Amino acid sequence: MTGKVPPHSDSSGPFVMDLTWVSDLTGWALSADRCAAGLCPEVATTTDGGQTWHPLPNPPASIQNGTVDCASVACVSYLRFATTMLGYLYGPALLLTSDGGRSWRPQAGLPVDALEPTQVGVYRIVYDHGGCPGPCDRTVEVAPSGSGTWRTVATIPFSPNGSRQVTAELVPQGGQDIYIPIYGDVAAGAGTQQAILWRSLDAGHTWRQLGDPCGAGGTGANVAIGVAAAAGGFVAALCIPRSSRGGEFVVTSNNAGSSWGPPHPVPGPFIQLIAAPGSAFLGFEDSLFGRWVGSEGAIWTSGDGGAHWLRRPFQ
Numbered sequence: 001m002t003g004k005v006p007p008h009s010d011s012s013g014p015f016v017m018d019l020t021w022v023s024d025l026t027g028w029a030l031s032a033d034r035c036a037a038g039l040c041p042e043v044a045t046t047t048d049g050g051q052t053w054h055p056l057p058n059p060p061a062s063i064q065n066g067t068v069d070c071a072s073v074a075c076v077s078y079l080r081f082a083t084t085m086l087g088y089l090y091g092p093a094l095l096l097t098s099d100g101g102r103s104w105r106p107q108a109g110l111p112v113d114a115l116e117p118t119q120v121g122v123y124r125i126v127y128d129h130g131g132c133p134g135p136c137d138r139t140v141e142v143a144p145s146g147s148g149t150w151r152t153v154a155t156i157p158f159s160p161n162g163s164r165q166v167t168a169e170l171v172p173q174g175g176q177d178i179y180i181p182i183y184g185d186v187a188a189g190a191g192t193q194q195a196i197l198w199r200s201l202d203a204g205h206t207w208r209q210l211g212d213p214c215g216a217g218g219t220g221a222n223v224a225i226g227v228a229a230a231a232g233g234f235v236a237a238l239c240i241p242r243s244s245r246g247g248e249f250v251v252t253s254n255n256a257g258s259s260w261g262p263p264h265p266v267p268g269p270f271i272q273l274i275a276a277p278g279s280a281f282l283g284f285e286d287s288l289f290g291r292w293v294g295s296e297g298a299i300w301t302s303g304d305g306g307a308h309w310l311r312r313p314f315q
Helices: none
Strands: 015-021 027-035 038-046 078-081 087-090 094-097 112-117 122-126 138-143 151-156 171-173 177-183 196-200 208-210 222-230 234-241 249-253 290-295 298-302 310-313
Touching: 015 290, 015 298, 027 078, 078 112, 087 112, 112 171, 151 196, 171 222, 177 222
Parallel strands: 015 078
Antiparallel strands: 015 027, 027 038, 078 087, 087 094, 112 122, 122 138, 138 151, 171 177, 177 196, 196 208, 222 234, 234 249, 290 298, 298 310
16 A cells, blocks of 8 residues: 555564455564574464464565575565455565465566455556666556466556656555556656556556646656545545655545645655555555554554554564
8 A cells, every 4th residue: 555664674573564454353464573584574364453463384485675685585575365365475576375374385477566456356566677777667467366377457668757666556446446656766866756647447458647646737846655545536645845855745536536636734744655445554444444554563553544543562
């Protein structure tokens, strides 16, 4: 889903970078801790909804922190599991486990920008070079869970509207609907920096390019910084005004992003993430159970659809 926690080299201990769940109770956490190489990844698993965590062997990889040469060392930032046995570490390298995270095998291929399992297979976004700025010429690929044979389903060209398209997400819903928002650089002075939303309603066979859900008229006054999807063609987008911080709002669609409703203000300033049932990181496994990494050493859990949250230290 959704927002990611960047590594901080000045952390005093392990901190959570990413979460992934295959049920309300069974999940895995990717954390980072200081080591001789700078920051090293650690993986732990839970079978009781995060009340207790059990460390797994450290994967053969490093964490990007600005000092590691990721061209010669496998660097990862995110974690996804498709089943209780099959999982992926990625960003930009790709590692695969088939034993629940006890061992990891590096996978050859292009750098991976995003990856999400679905009911029909695993989708990923890869890119052939950076410097546009950010990853350029992204390609969407799909493979059966655990397979190393990837098939191209779409090629996403560089943004034609002058925006610095630097961040991409995969937002699958069920087995057929796939949304790929590519966000602009809200800190850039030039260009509209509006997001582009790619959508497939047939498991990647055909695609349609949609405009920024937040940017009526294409002026760039408001831009999307987050997208989440749920069943029945429901999509939500988190929007911010480029002129100032604060004033965030949400727009929703009931027809898979073909049209969007009026803006709904959100409480509090500096909102960064949005989630719906089926999304990840700030994620809901179903309509009740959700989890959020809101501080480096803790995981917040909700069992009532987000009405109440319980903070649990991550150990």
